[in-house]
Amino acid sequence: MTAHPSTLRAGFGRADYKTLGLAALGGALEIYDFIIFVFFALVLSELFFPPHMPEWLRLVQSFGIFVAGYLARPLGGILLAHFADRLGRKRVFSLSILMMAVPCLVMGLMPTYAQIGYWAPMLLLALRILQGAAVGGEVPSAWVFIAEHAPASHRGFALGMLQAGLTFGYLLGALTAAWMAWVYTPEQILDHGWRVPFILGGVFGLVGVWLRRWLSETPVFVAMQERRATEVELPIRTVLREHRKAIPAALLLTCLLTSAVVVLVVITPTVMQKRFGLPPEQTFTLSSLGIVCLNIGCVLAGIMADRFGAWRALLIHSALLPVGMLALYSCLILGIPFVGWAYALAGLCCGVVAVVPSIMVRLFPAHIRVSGISVTYNIAYALWATATPVLLIALMHWNAWSIVAFSAVVGGGGCYCAKAFGRADVAAAVASDTAAGH
Numbered sequence: 001m002t003a004h005p006s007t008l009r010a011g012f013g014r015a016d017y018k019t020l021g022l023a024a025l026g027g028a029l030e031i032y033d034f035i036i037f038v039f040f041a042l043v044l045s046e047l048f049f050p051p052h053m054p055e056w057l058r059l060v061q062s063f064g065i066f067v068a069g070y071l072a073r074p075l076g077g078i079l080l081a082h083f084a085d086r087l088g089r090k091r092v093f094s095l096s097i098l099m100m101a102v103p104c105l106v107m108g109l110m111p112t113y114a115q116i117g118y119w120a121p122m123l124l125l126a127l128r129i130l131q132g133a134a135v136g137g138e139v140p141s142a143w144v145f146i147a148e149h150a151p152a153s154h155r156g157f158a159l160g161m162l163q164a165g166l167t168f169g170y171l172l173g174a175l176t177a178a179w180m181a182w183v184y185t186p187e188q189i190l191d192h193g194w195r196v197p198f199i200l201g202g203v204f205g206l207v208g209v210w211l212r213r214w215l216s217e218t219p220v221f222v223a224m225q226e227r228r229a230t231e232v233e234l235p236i237r238t239v240l241r242e243h244r245k246a247i248p249a250a251l252l253l254t255c256l257l258t259s260a261v262v263v264l265v266v267i268t269p270t271v272m273q274k275r276f277g278l279p280p281e282q283t284f285t286l287s288s289l290g291i292v293c294l295n296i297g298c299v300l301a302g303i304m305a306d307r308f309g310a311w312r313a314l315l316i317h318s319a320l321l322p323v324g325m326l327a328l329y330s331c332l333i334l335g336i337p338f339v340g341w342a343y344a345l346a347g348l349c350c351g352v353v354a355v356v357p358s359i360m361v362r363l364f365p366a367h368i369r370v371s372g373i374s375v376t377y378n379i380a381y382a383l384w385a386t387a388t389p390v391l392l393i394a395l396m397h398w399n400a401w402s403i404v405a406f407s408a409v410v411g412g413g414g415c416y417c418a419k420a421f422g423r424a425d426v427a428a429a430v431a432s433d434t435a436a437g438h
Contacts, residue, residue, distance in 0.1 A: 018214075019146070019149050020146060020149075020150075020158055020161055020162065022211050022212060022214065023142055023145060023146055023162060023165070023212075024161060024162050024164070024165025024166070024168075025165065025208065025211065026097050026208040026209075026211060026212055027138065027139075027142050027162065027165045027166045027169065028165045028166060028168045028169040028172060029097070029101075029169065029172075029201070029204045029205050029207075029208045030096065030097050030100045030101075030134070030135065030138050030169065030205065030208065031135070031166050031167075031168075031169025031170060031172075031173075032169040032172045032173050032176075032201055032204070033100045033101060033103075033104040033131065033201040033202070033205050034069065034100060034131055034132075034134075034135050034169075035169060035170055035173040036104070036173045036176065036177075036197050036198065036201055037065075037069070037107075037128065038173075039173055039174065039176070039177035039197075040177070040194050040197065043189060043190060043194045044124070044194070046190065047112040047113060047114075047120075047190070047194070048112055048113050048120045048121045048124055049113060049121055050113060051113075065121070065124055065125050065128050068125060068128050068129055068132065069128040069129065069131050069132035069135070070132060070381070070382050070385055070386055071132065071382055071386070072128075072129040072130075072131075072132030072133050072136065073132050073133070073135060073136030073378040073381060073382045074136060074375070074378040074379045074382050075133060075136070076099075076132060076133020076134060076135075076136040076137055076378075077133070077136030077137050077139075077140060077374040077375070077377070077378035078136075078371070078374055078375055078378070079133070079137075080092050080095065080096060080133070080134075080136065080137025080141065080374070092137055092141050092370075094209060094212045094213070095137070096134045096135070096137040096138040096141060097134070097138065097205055097208045097209050097212065098134075098205075098206075098209045099130055099131070099133065099134035099137075100131050100134040100135065100138070100205055101201070101202050101204075101205020101206050101208065101209060102202065102205075102206075103127035103128070103130045103131050103134075104131070104198050104201040104202040104205060105198070105199060105201070105202020105203065105205070105206070106127055106202070107124065107127055107198040107202075108195040108196070108197075108198030108199035108200075108201075108202060109195070109199065110123060110124070110127075136374065136378045137374070139166070139377065140370050140373040140374040140377055140378070141370055142162060142166070143159060143162070143357045143360060143361055143373060144361060144369050144370050144373065146158050146159055146162045147159060147357070147358075147361040148366070153306060154306060155305075155306065155358060155361075156301075156302040156303065156304070156305030156306035156310060156313070156354075156355075156358045157299070157302045157303050157305075157306055158302070159302055159305075159354060159357040159358050159361070160298045160299045160300070160301055160302020160303065160305070160351075160354040161298070161299055161302065162357070163298040163302070163353055163354040163357060164294075164295040164296075164298040164299055164354070167261075167265075167291060167294050167295055167298065167353065168291075168295055170265050170291055171288060171291040171292065171295075173197075174284060174287060174288055174291070175288070176197045176200070177197070178284055180193060180196065180197060238367075238368045238371075239364065239368050239371050239372045239375060240375075243363075243364055243365075243368070243372060246363040246364060246372065247376055248421075249359075249363060249417060249421040250360060250363055250372070250373065250376035250377065250380075251376050251379075251380045252413060252414075252417045253314075253356045253359060253360060253414075253417060254356070254360075254376060254377045254380035254381055254384070255380055255384045255410070255413070256318065256352060256356060256410055256413060256414045256417070257352065257353050257356040258380070258381050258384045258385050258388070259321075259384070259388060259406070259407070259410040260321055260350040260352055260353050260410075261350075261353060261385075262384075262385055262388045262389060262392075263325065263392070263403060263406070263407060264290055264291075264294060264346060264347060264350050265287070265290075265291060265294075266389055267388075267389055267392050267393070267403065268287070268290070268328070268343075268346075268403070269283050269284075269286075269287040270393070271332075271393075271396055271403070272286070272287075272332065275396055275400065276332050276333075286339060286340060286343045287343075289340060289343055289344055289347070290343040290344065290346060290347040291347065292347065293343075293344040293345075293346075293347030293348045294347040294348075294350050294351075294353065295347075296347070296348060297347055297348040297349065297350055297351035297353075297354070298351055298353055298354035299354070300348070300351055301313060301317055301351030301352065301353075301354040301355050302354045302355075302358070304316070304317075304351075304355075305354075305355055305358045310355060310358040310359045310362070311359065311418050311421075311422030312418070312422075313355045313358070314352065314355045314356070314359060314414060314417065314418040314422070315414075315415055315418035315419070315422075317349070317351045317352035317355050317414070318352055318410075318411045318412075318413075318414025318415045318417075318418060319411060319415060320349040320351070320352075320411075321349055321350060321352055321407055321410065321411040321414070322404065322407040322408040322410075322411040323349055324342075324345050324346035324347070324348065324349025324350065324407075325346055325349075325403060325404050325407040326404050326407075327342045327345050327346065328342040328343055328345070328346040329400070329401065329403060329404050330342070332400075333400045333401065352414060360373050360377065361373070392406060
């Protein structure tokens with residue numbers, strides 16, 4: 001039994017950069033399509049719900065539809081992962097972006113409550129559920145697709161670049177929202193301008209579908225097809241029966257990744273305005289700086305995973321996560337005039353977002369790899385990303401240092417995971433690509 005040539009290549013060639021670039025670009029566009037909803041939640045709440053409904057209730061229902069996208073991730077991810085393990089990574093990788101782009105385009109063209117009544121919010125909910133299912137399949141498929149294409153010695157770098165592309169989708173959404181606020185008046189946005197970012201997202205997503213036509217199937221999956229290793233029982237059943245030891249590690253790793261993203265990208269900009277009174281334009285600038293540094297931190301963390309090993313990189317970046325948050329919130333709470341530098345440092349210290357995929361792709365053997373990642377990642381992400389923002393916002397009213405304490409607890413959990421599972425035989429249960437035919 002010999003390793004596939006893709007795992008033996010030492011260099012990162014031109015074809016690798018092309019594959020990585022197309023995957024990262026498509027991922028960024030797909031995340032943009034998913035996240036742009038939240039930037040226009042207030043506008044959508046006015047357009048898609050009865051005008052006599054209290055404003056707070058409209059906003060709650062609008063965010064409820066947004067959250068429905070998260071809750072739909074596990075089911076969609078498991079279904080798409082099943083086909084990725086049985087029919088091919090490339091097919092599902094292209095299908096997921098199509099499932100995201102079409103609903104985004106429809107959102108930009110659909111009638112509002114004033115035109116079709118309660119059918120408007122119902123249609124909006126259905127489209128968000130479809131998008132949630134799509135993003136549930138996109139992330140695990142993207143990790144596996146890139147990991148199985150990249151040379152083993154550069155896998156961390158490749159996944160770091162991919163994660164930088166995915167997080168760039170958040171920045172793209174924020175920049176689009178800021179551009180809309182600058183170009184259109186509030187009345188124009190409410191009248192017709194709100195449609196522009198959704199239509200753009202749909203069109204760009206369809207371009208992403210076309211670009212992914214040029215990607216090739218992963219060498220690992222091709223090898224499995226040659227050995228008929230894809231002709232197995234339901235992949236999720238195999239995961240739950242034969243790879244239970246890997247599931248706790250995957251769940252903890254997902255919570256760690258999710259916490260870093262939620263704290264840096266979702267919670268902190270809101271807290272900066274509501275708790276510390278920073279104006280929206282300053283908050284947007286600082287948030288954008290943090291996301292840019294997060295992108296850089298993802299690449300650096302991926303390189304570190306290649307150089308020192310993924311588990312050791314996880315230990316280092318788990319310890320760095322609370323350091324960055326301590327620096328940022330110390331500036332905010334104590335009024336230290338270096339918030340920009342601190343936000344940049346916090347972004348760099350969230351490189352754990354890129355280390356986690358390097359470990360996750362090794363936790364499950366090739367023939368059920370997408371399913372194994374998908375079931376653990378999407379269930380943990382859906383629950384953790386839904387509960388964490390509510391918890392942290394509530395705790396911030398009690399103590400301004402709550403987010404720092406939360407980051408310390410999460411970072412400690414990451415260090416424990418690195419120590420407990422890095423040396424355990426979970427990684428041994430984890431089949432390498434050389435066993436793709438098993």
